[in-house]
Amino acid sequence: MGKVYLKIKNDWELTEVWIDPMLSPTYILLLFCDSEGNCQIYDPKQGDKVIFSSNSYEAAQLWLLEDEYEPVEGRLLAGELV
Incomplete structure (x- = not known):
């Protein structure tokens, strides 16, 4: 799998x-x-x-779940994206 390069800020924790x-x-x-x-x-x-912003993880998660999205297992640290 190739690396993902994003044009967004790079100080994300999750x-x-x-x-x-x-x-x-x-x-x-x-x-x-x-x-x-x-x-x-x-x-x-x-x-x-x-497409969506919130001041809590729970609100973002609820928005995704309401649209029937499912999380991919595991998390990536910001340093793994570049």
Whole structure:
């Protein structure tokens, strides 16, 4: 698997990949949260556009779950993305 290069800020503490398994090919969204709990969801297919922002992980997670996205197992540290 190749490296992922993003045009977004690089001080995220938590990164998760979420998928919509009902679509083919699978649709992917990226969830990033900083140390203060601020989270943003990016859509790689829309040029890494922020499609949702919140001040808590729980709110971002709920937004994804309501749209029936599922988290990919495991987490990536920010340093693993570059």
